Amino acid sequence: MRRVGAWGRRGVTVALSCALLGCGESRHTPPADAGGSGAPFVEDPRGEPGQLLVLDGLGLPFANFQVLVDDTVVTTDANGFAPLPSVGTTYDVSMVVAGGAETFRGMRARAPVFQFDFWSSLDEGAYVDLNIPLPALAGDQEFVYTAGASDAGPFEEVSSNPPDIGREQVATGAYWPPALPVTTFSAEAFLVDTDDSGVYLGFSSYASQTFDVTSGDELVWSPVFGASPFATKPIHVDFTLPPGATTPYYQAFVTEPSGREGYLSDLGAVAKGDLLVPDLPGAVFTVSGTASSADGTLSFAATAGGVHTGDSVTLEVHDGPVVLGPDNDAAVSADTDFSWSGRDGDVYELELETLRPDYSVFVYDIVTAEPTERIPDLSLLGVPFPEGQLYWETEALENLPAVDAYAAGTLSNAWSWTEQRHAAVAH
DSSP states (O other): OOOOOSTTEEEEOOOOOOOOOOOOOOEOOTEEEEEEEOOOOEEOTSSSTTTEEEEOTTTTTOOOOOOEEEEEEOOOOOTSSOOOOOOOOOOOEEEEEEEEEEEEEEEEEEEEEEEOOSSSOSSSEEEEEEEEEEOOOOOOOOOEEEETTTTGGGGGGOOOOOOOTTOEEEEEEEEEEEEEEOOOOEEEEEEEOOOOTTTEEEEEEEEEEEOOOOOOOOOOOOOEEOOSSSSSEEEEEEEETTTTOOOOEEEEEEEEETTTTEEEEEEESEEEEEEEEEOOOOEEEEEEEEEEEETEEEEEEEEEEEEEEEEEOEEEEEOOOOEESOOTTEETTTTTTTOOOOOOOOOEEEEEEEEEEETTTEEEEESSSSEEEEOOOGGGTTTOOOSSSSEEEEEOOSOOOHHHHHHHHHHOSEEEEEEEEEEEEOO
């Protein structure tokens, strides 16, 4: 259930729409040790007092689903609700889903909402595939593109990764709920002039194509380029990073009213500067910056959404967690404390990836406001204690009001994470 801005930290993830927390009637200031940003606690208006609600990535009920609340297992009804057992001031919630488990420590909501970022309600979605043969490039030119389906709105998932060096074509496409009335798919492409270091100078050539489609179509498009009708305009970016961090790398991702999405600009590694982008009608950009600590043990990222051409964007991320234990390659057990340095107001996600003896992978995502955690006991959900090899890392999520907000689908816009460590589960 990673919810760290428009980009996941290992590549583009075009997130499905997640409703953010709204203004409910029940408010109180969380206690100092509750974690989160310290903003007034807000019950999610989608919830019902005394009930927990589980939703999928479309906001539809996740029915007949088991949830572990402290030591009690409840099952959601057809509307995604289940009774919230009698709990203390804070409580823990765990769920097993999609090859892993989600655990939320220190929940406080009395009407908690959990929203996943996949489509639990769909057996299979509708899709279109598009292959684009890469055109001949002159000098230091680069090729970029966007793609998307009409009438899918925020519910489509677009594959729009930058073309890899040495490949002869790029593969893209879109995936959406079959009930949506998608009849057209479109793509556009630019030839970008760059300097010898790869910094964008301008979008000189343009091509676009719209296709009438039905689900399952496999399309091929060879762009025929002409002069670009769009002016090239800047988005100014700056990134406030911890002392000693490497020079950041910036990118811009665009979403257009047509449903097209994709990477359209990068600035390379500079302290600050202008991301040059085409001034597309109605386009909205998400700007991201990434960097690392000088020794490579920490990575940093931040995003800003709702950006338009001509805007100035300042990204900021604070120093990240430093692992305190266990040591790399250590033997771990149910009593092992995974711990790291903390910062007031951050929410943390400990990711434990277990490689089982049969080579299957099971991932534990544990979300907490505390800088220490253990492998959770999920036996009541039918999950045995892990065996074999384990790989783990910790992520600090900034600007979240509480663990509850993360569970309900609120995104972090600044985060940092440790390098991955290895352990072996002791028997």
